[in-house]
Amino acid sequence: MEYNFLEIEGKWQRYWADRGTFRVDIDAAKPKYYVLDMFPYPSGAGLHVGHPLGYIASDIFSRYKRLKGFNVLHPMGYDAFGLPAEQYAIQTGKHPEATTTQNVARYREQLDKIGFSYDWSREVKTCDPAYYKWTQWAFLQMFNHWYNLDTQRAEPIAELEARFAAEGNAQVHAACSETPRFSAEDWASMDEAARSAVLMNYRIAYQGETSVNWCPALGTVLANDEVKEGISIRGGHPVEQKKMKQWQLRVSAYAERLLTDMEDLEWTDSLKDMQRNWIGRSQGAEMIFKVSNGSEEFDMTIFTTRADTVFGVTFMVLAPESEWVEKLTRPEKKEEVEAYLLAARKKTERERMAETRKVTGVFTGSYAKNPFTGEEVPVWVSEYVLSGYGTGAIMAVPAHDSRDYAFARQFNLPIIPLIEGADVSQESFDAKEGIMCNSGFLNGMSVQEAIPAAIDRVEAMGIGQRKINYRLRDAIFSRQRYWGEPFPIYFKEGIPCPIPVEALPLTLPEVDKFLPTESGEPPLGRAKDWTYEGYPIEKSTMPGFAGSSAYYLRYMDPHNDEALVGREANQYWRNVDLYIGGTEHATGHLIYARFWNKFLYDLGHVCEKEPFRKLVNQGMIQGRSNFVYRIKNTNTFVSLGLKDQYETTEIHVDVNLVNNDRLDTEAFRAWMPDYAEAEFILEDGEYICGWAVEKMSKSMFNVVNPDRICEEYGADTLRMYEMFLGPLEQSKPWDTKGIDGVHRFLRKVWKLFFREGESLIEEGAADKKALKVLHKLIHKVETDIENFSFNTSVSAFMIAVNELTDLQCHQREILEPLTILLSPFAPHLAEELWEALGHSESISSATFPTYVEAYTVEDTCEYPVSFNGKMRFKLTLSKSLTPKEVEALALADPNCEKYLAGAPVKKVIVVPAKIINIVY
């Protein structure tokens, strides 16, 4: 009987499913451990061999933790709302739900083949009404709360209303959109619509006019993290800026907490860095400049981090979208300015980026007064100032800011250096170092002293104060699409009102087509009777990140109909101990989920401040593409080594037609009709293909399907090989040819247990050498798993099994712990061997073996001896010797005499148990 992996794997997968081996429940007697994978979007293409990498790692860790006595929550589900299913629906008319259901089934089938230890009874799908009920519920909570800066938490909007009625809004410190001041009397005199408009400025989920990323091809707005280089991430369509009224989440209110709470998380520095970067905290000051357009004078506020450079302000710049532009444009400049604004508006985000280096701008004709010097400086308008950051207006200090410098050079504006010795003839001096000059009362101070001193003066003069700005913007939360969660909001005489929680879920209606309506409304505009109590319901849907922001909470208590997560379940499972997924979510999902969690924490619905304690980012598995070389204008293909003799075109060839870079020429001819008559120029009788590492994708014909690997080699081989490929965090190419080594290893394990169908398992005491091999392995595997160094673990297994094979070791005393060690990696094989060892329970209820150091310590140790740092010979001596004794024995060794050859010895260095270095 050979190692029949197909039979074994089928058998144990059925066993696990039938017995519900991996179902977990709250068990107060055991410590909990929550291992989570980032759930997949079930795409039509199915899984390729790169997708399960993280899942395998998390599964190994889950199984390991179970063996260590933890009650492990390890669930899986699907991020099932999203654009691809909808785009497909537009093309084919097939309902996204049907497509999604089909894809989910396919994913499940593929996942099951790999033998994961998920508790499938906890599966969630974000498009399931029973699930998105809680997404809608969370939205309503955000709608009904505001962020109080005094208490630094979300509080009920009803309390805010009471405060408005009692005292107006002057004393309310909230994270809010700009709202004019009003008194209690003003509030009393407002009608319902006016009050609603005011409250909207305070809600955490609010509707507001803002500049958004509009994607005409997709017909929807997108969040910042869904756009990259002016192109939509899904679909790759151009994106432009447009002012629109949209639902938004006030994520910016949580900026500081998102930043500080990150400190205690076990995330990689680079990921924390990305989040810090995205949040973009910057400390500075707001400062008022008096500006005049000749007829009227205004107070204009700007933000700066370099208050120390006020003496070098030689002009001011407004963002084209700034409301100040209109106020400050002089009649004689009107035409010029408007032409500039029009040109700026017409540009897409992408064009703006392409022109980053081009300096453009226009003078408004107005002047601002420097509050420190009283000097008048011109006010310009330029694209390089962003409307969304700070106040959309800046003071320009060309000597010490490279962007201002470029602008000043372009338009011949003066440049005044403020730091001693700074040469600004060629470029600006941006560094925050040096001694101030030309700066009145700041002269002689270092920059570090001058910044606070300048702000102190600004505050004393009553023209500004310290201010912290964040780059993090509020998340745009509505999408003009069909396949997403409907908003539980209806409009009563135009006033947005929440649909009561009892009426949730508000299920997605049927539509005849998945396209916008003729009048340009989102697809939900097509739904018949899309109303609540006769009033129209919001027609946008929620974005992809809505459903993925709290799914880890739902897994704790997936069938609870009363709450997103019940108190008991939440108190027990608390938060995710280990989260595995890709870095691509660093600035999207991982920010939103943290925000969502913090909001629910403020409301007392969850007991932990942070959702994900430890985070591991698995690398991408890239494809390894193969190429053939066609001689130009022929149907003849030349082998890699000879291609330079011809003029050739490189063509991707399906990696499944290639074995070890040798092309199966017959299969190639059969592959596509174009190649049926192909001729080949071979070398050594073979066609050698070129290769390159690229993204795994259909168009490059380098996709390897895990199903195929499972059929040919088995899931256990796949699991171990994926781990063996290299460090988990690192990106690396998939190359099927290396898989044999791992497969051979598993067969060797099999051979320790069976020969020709007969069990080899022996009772009785094992050899000392075998015990040493085993205990070294226990130690190595344990530390490796704890450090997520799975690749070196696999190597350690290989070495150990080779040694045990050489020792002809078949004792239960060795084989039993070995099987347990192996079970997280190759669970099917381990179960089979465990059964052969006479156990009737699943190996997942076994206990991880304990490492006994005594079995592995050596009583001797090697002392390499070096002369002047050069290693010459080794001594094997007792471990218990003192450095002095080792030194004496080393000098007495005949080799030493030989090498020293009478040279005078200056000193002998003994590094404990390692090297003796003799200097002469």
Next chain:
RNA sequence: GCUCUGGUGGUGGAAUAGGUAGACACGCAGGACUUAAAAUCCUGUGGGCAGCAAUGCCCGUACGGGUUCGAUUCCCGUCCGGAGCACCA
């Protein structure tokens, strides 16, 4: 431009509180078994030089310096790759 990463054989990668670089695996070469192939097993495999040989010597962890008896590992500089942010005042 800024931030973060990384650079080791033909390939994937081992080894860093500084201590025999290249574990393990793939590939390749040779051998055993076989009528043959597959499978399996064994041996060799960084480069160079010397030797019939066992073996010995030299060079090697992107490049150039530094610290050290000793550097793939620590420090400084340069080059190249990958990721993220990108006019954030």
